[in-house]
Amino acid sequence: MALAAPLFRTFTYRVPDGIAVPIAPGTRVLVSFRNRPEIGICLGATVPPDGITLKPIQAVVDDVPSLPASLLHTGKWIADWYAAPLGLTLRSMLPTALTSAKAPAPASRTQRMVRIVMDLPSLLQREQTFARAKQQRVVYDLLEAQGGAAPLESLRIQANCSAGVFTAMAKRGLVDIRDEVQQRDPFADRAGTLPPPNPSEAQREAVRAILAGDPGQVFLLHGVTGSGKTLVYIEVLRAVLQQRDKTAIVLVPEIALTSQTVDRFRGAFGDDVAVLHSGLSDGERLDAWQSLRRGERRIAVGARSALFAPLERVGVVIVDEEHESSYKQSETPRYHAREAAIVRARAEGAVVVLGSATPSLETWERADRGQAIRLTLPDRAAGAQLPPVTVVDMRVELKQAVKERNPNAPFDETLGVFSKSLLVALEQRLVRGEQSLLLLNRRGYSSFMQCNACGDVPVCPHCSISLTYHRVPEMLVCHYCQHQQPVPAVCAQCSADTMRRRGLGTQQVERVLSERFPEARIARMDVDTTSGKWAHTQILDRVGRGEVDILLGTQMIAKGLDFPNVTLVGVVDADTGLNLPDFRAAERTFQLVSQVAGRAGRGPKGGDVIIQTRMPNSHAIRHAITHDVTGFVREELGARRMPAYPPFVSIANVLVSGLDQAATAATAVAAASWVQRLVERQGLRDLVFVGPAPCPIDRIKDRWRWHFLLKSSQPKLMTRVARYIAERCPVPKMHELRLTVDRDPVSLL
Ligand SMILES: Nc1ncnc2c1ncn2[C@@H]1O[C@H](COP(=O)(O)OP(=O)(O)OP(=O)(O)O)[C@@H](O)[C@H]1O
Ligand SMILES: [Zn+2]
Ligand SMILES: [Zn+2]
Numbered sequence: 001m002a003l004a005a006p007l008f009r010t011f012t013y014r015v016p017d018g019i020a021v022p023i024a025p026g027t028r029v030l031v032s033f034r035n036r037p038e039i040g041i042c043l044g045a046t047v048p049p050d051g052i053t054l055k056p057i058q059a060v061v062d063d064v065p066s067l068p069a070s071l072l073h074t075g076k077w078i079a080d081w082y083a084a085p086l087g088l089t090l091r092s093m094l095p096t097a098l099t100s101a102k103a104p105a106p107a108s109r110t111q112r113m114v115r116i117v118m119d120l121p122s123l124l125q126r127e128q129t130f131a132r133a134k135q136q137r138v139v140y141d142l143l144e145a146q147g148g149a150a151p152l153e154s155l156r157i158q159a160n161c162s163a164g165v166f167t168a169m170a171k172r173g174l175v176d177i178r179d180e181v182q183q184r185d186p187f188a189d190r191a192g193t194l195p196p197p198n199p200s201e202a203q204r205e206a207v208r209a210i211l212a213g214d215p216g217q218v219f220l221l222h223g224v225t226g227s228g229k230t231l232v233y234i235e236v237l238r239a240v241l242q243q244r245d246k247t248a249i250v251l252v253p254e255i256a257l258t259s260q261t262v263d264r265f266r267g268a269f270g271d272d273v274a275v276l277h278s279g280l281s282d283g284e285r286l287d288a289w290q291s292l293r294r295g296e297r298r299i300a301v302g303a304r305s306a307l308f309a310p311l312e313r314v315g316v317v318i319v320d321e322e323h324e325s326s327y328k329q330s331e332t333p334r335y336h337a338r339e340a341a342i343v344r345a346r347a348e349g350a351v352v353v354l355g356s357a358t359p360s361l362e363t364w365e366r367a368d369r370g371q372a373i374r375l376t377l378p379d380r381a382a383g384a385q386l387p388p389v390t391v392v393d394m395r396v397e398l399k400q401a402v403k404e405r406n407p408n409a410p411f412d413e414t415l416g417v418f419s420k421s422l423l424v425a426l427e428q429r430l431v432r433g434e435q436s437l438l439l440l441n442r443r444g445y446s447s448f449m450q451c452n453a454c455g456d457v458p459v460c461p462h463c464s465i466s467l468t469y470h471r472v473p474e475m476l477v478c479h480y481c482q483h484q485q486p487v488p489a490v491c492a493q494c495s496a497d498t499m500r501r502r503g504l505g506t507q508q509v510e511r512v513l514s515e516r517f518p519e520a521r522i523a524r525m526d527v528d529t530t531s532g533k534w535a536h537t538q539i540l541d542r543v544g545r546g547e548v549d550i551l552l553g554t555q556m557i558a559k560g561l562d563f564p565n566v567t568l569v570g571v572v573d574a575d576t577g578l579n580l581p582d583f584r585a586a587e588r589t590f591q592l593v594s595q596v597a598g599r600a601g602r603g604p605k606g607g608d609v610i611i612q613t614r615m616p617n618s619h620a621i622r623h624a625i626t627h628d629v630t631g632f633v634r635e636e637l638g639a640r641r642m643p644a645y646p647p648f649v650s651i652a653n654v655l656v657s658g659l660d661q662a663a664t665a666a667t668a669v670a671a672a673s674w675v676q677r678l679v680e681r682q683g684l685r686d687l688v689f690v691g692p693a694p695c696p697i698d699r700i701k702d703r704w705r706w707h708f709l710l711k712s713s714q715p716k717l718m719t720r721v722a723r724y725i726a727e728r729c730p731v732p733k734m735h736e737l738r739l740t741v742d743r744d745p746v747s748l749l
Contacts (some may be wrong), residue, residue: 001029001041002043003031003040005683008085008726009032010043010086011040012049013054015055015057016056019060022044022045023042024042025043025044025069026042026065026069026071026072026356028099029041029071030058030059032055035606036554039100041067041072041087041090041091066094067090067310070314070348071346073347074308074344075093078335079212081331081335081719081743082334082744083652083726083743084718084726085332094308094563097285098289111151111153111177111179112152113149113152114149114150114152114155114166116140116144116177133168139165139169140174143175147317152177155226165695175182181287181290190262192267192270194267197231198720199231201230203228203232206375207232207235211240212237215346215348215349216350218373219372219374220354222356222357222359223355223356223376223446224380224386224598225380226598227379228377228380230261230320232353233353236318236353237299238269240315241298241299241315244315246298246314246315247298247299247311247315248311248314248315248316248318249306249309249318249344250299250301250306251337251338251341252320253326253327254559255276255278255302256536257560258320258321260540262275265301272297272298274291274300274309275302276288276300276302278401303326303337307337307338315348316350316352317351318353319341319343319355320355321355321559322354322355322360322363323356323359325746328744330493332740334742334745340355353371357594358591360587361426361640366647384601384602386601387597387607388609389597389608389610389611389626391621392612393613394416394614397416398416417572418512418612421652422570422572422612423516425610426570427517428568429568430517430520434605435543436549436551437553437569437596438551438569438570438572439553439569440552440554441555441592449469449476449500450501450579450614451480451494451498451499451628453494453498454494456491456494458476458485460483461483462478462483467483467581468581476488482693487499497731506526506552513552517550519549522549523542530556550629555596558599562599562687563602564602564604564605566602566603566607567601567605567606568609573612573613574615574624577589577592578615578620580749582747583697589618589621590621593621619634644713646689650713650714651710651744652741653709654672654707654708654709654710654742655695655740655742656705656739657706657740658737658738659704660734660735661704665694667732667739670730671708671730672708675708675725678721682746687718687721688710689711691706691713693706693707694706695748695749697749725741726741727740
C-alpha cells in the first residue's frame, strides 16, 4: 500500500480476519504507521516477505475505491515520470479531507429541505386545501415563490410558524421533507452567461473531427484569439454528455482569471458543472468531489488538480490554453497537467482536446510527429477581424524625449514609459467611452542591463542567455556557465554611456497614467491587488460592467478575456520577459504578447494594438505582430536544436537548496559529480550534463539555490536516471539541505 510519506517505497500490511478480501486497489485503509494512525491507499495484494510479522490493517475506509483504476494508473505514471514518491502523489490527488487520519473529515453540511410535491395550480384548489390551515397556505406560497424548494429553517422563520406546520403538510402529501447535502460552492452564486450562439461551419467541422476521434486520440485545437474555441468545447461536451452518456473534464489555467469561460460552461450545462477552484475550503472541495463521485455532476471544471476528478466513463478531457505554464505543479509531485491529462484520457478511452491560440512547442511538435491531430480555426468568430498591431521602437522614442526634456531636471525614470502614439490612442478611447488594456509584465526579480541608446543587452559569451545584474558584488553573471564580468560603464555595442538597469513596475505606470489622465477610471491587476479570494473576478466583473476605462496589469490580464468594448491593447514594455535567462523566454514572450493583443477588437467596433519595445527585431515580437504562430514556431524550433532543448530533448532540472550558501554550493557540486560518476559507470552516452551553477534566482526565502541540468533524447533513460537521483543521491543532513528533481521544468529560474 502507499502511504503519504516522502519515501520511495510501499508498505505491506496484513488483512486481519473480519475484513473481506480482496481489497480493491485504490481503496483507502486505516493503518498504524510509526505509531500514528494514517490513511493508506491499497495498491493490491502481494506475497509477504518471510519471517516478518506484518501489522494488520485497522479498517477499510471506502466502500468503493476513492481512486478508481484510471486515476490509480495516472498516479503511478506521475510518480514514475516525475520521480516522485507514490504515496505523496496519490495523496495529492485526493481532497485533504479524505487523506487525514487525525482530523475527522469535515462532515458535509446537511440541511432539512422542503419541496412542493403537490401542485395546486388554481386559486380555487388553494382556497379549498387551505381553508382551515392559514399557516400552511403562507408556507406554500413562500415555497412557490422560492422555486418550489427551500430550507425548512429559513421558511419557518419567514412564516413565523412552528415545525409542526411542515409535518402536517408532509402528512397531507403537499410537501416532501428530507435532509439534503448542502452545496457550499461559492461559484454557484455566479450567473452563467446566455446560451452560446450557433456554431459556424469551421467550429462544426472541428466538433465533428473531435467526436470522430479514436479513444485516446489527442487533438490540438489551434484557433486564433477570438475564434470561438469555447463554443467548440461546449458542443463537444454536449455530445459527449447527452449522446454518449459520458462525463468530461475541462482544465483551465486559473479559475479566478477565467471566470468568463467558466460562466459560459455553467450557462450551457448548469448544475452538471462542478467548479473546482483554489478558493474552496476543505469542506467545499469534499462536497464537489463527492458530487462528482456520485455522478450528480458530470463535468469537472478547474485548474490542474481537476484532472483528478473522481469521474467514471470520462469521454473527453479538454485542456484550454494548453500552453500555460501554470499547468505545471511547482512542488512534488511536479507533474504537468497537460501530460497527465493525456495519460488519464488514454486509460479512460477518452479523447483529448488541447486548445490554444499560441500552442506550446511541445504540442506543436506532437502534431508535427503525428501524435496529435491539428485542427485549425483560422478566423475570428462572427466576422470579427484580428486587430492590426503597431510597433513603437522605444529607443527612437526615448531619444526624442531626451531631446525635449529640461537638461537641468534630475534623470526621470518614467521618461519614455509611454510613447506618443500610445498616449494618443488612450486619449481617443477615453473620449469615445471605449476601454483599454495595458500590459506590463514586470515581476520582482533581479534586473538585467540594457543600453538605452541601441537596445543592446549584455549576453554571456558562452550561452545565448542574457547576463543577470548582481548587486553584491556588483557583477554581470551567467547562471548557466558561471561566466562573470564587471558591469560595463559604456555599451559594448555603441559605446554610449547609457547602460541602465531596467525595472519599471505596474505601480509606477499606474501613477504616471493617473497623472496624465486624471479623469480616467483605472484598475490595476497584479499580485498586489488580487490577494483576496475573489479579487480577480471582482476586477474583471467591473471591466465587464464598463466601470473601468483602463485596466493595467501583469500577465493576469492576458488570459482569455472577452470584452467587446476593449478596443485598445497597449504593451508598455514587451521586453520584460525576453531577456530572462531561460530557454523559454522567447516562447513566453511570443505567447504573452500574442494573447494580450488578442484581447483587442473582439466586438463590432474593432480594435488596435500598440506594442512598445526596444527589440522590434526579435523573432518573438516580429511574429506576434503578424499573428504568425507558424513563423514563430519554425524559427524557435531552429533555436532549440543547438544547444538542444525541449521539445527535442527531455530535460530534468536538479535543484539543490539549503540555508547555508557554502554548504549548498558544495552539496550541488558533490551531487553533480555523483551523477557524473553514475553516467560514466553506466556508459550512458545519451545523457548530457550542464552545470552545476547557482540558479538565476539564487536565493528564495532564505534558501540558497544551485542546480544542474540533465538532457537526454531518450525519455525512458531520463525516467530511470531521474528516479535514481531523487531516490539515492546523498545529501548531508544539515543546513536543511534538499535535493529535488524537476522533470520537464517550465522554468529554470
Ligand atoms: N459561432 C459564433 N457566432 C457568433 N459569435 C461567436 C461564435 N462563436 C464564438 N462567438 C463569440 O466570439 C467570442 C470569442 O469566443 P471565445 O472567447 O470562445 O474565443 P477563444 O477562441 O477562446 O479566444 P481566446 O483564445 O482569445 O480566448 C465570444 O464572445 C463568443 O461568444
Ligand atoms: Zn548601445
Ligand atoms: Zn554562460
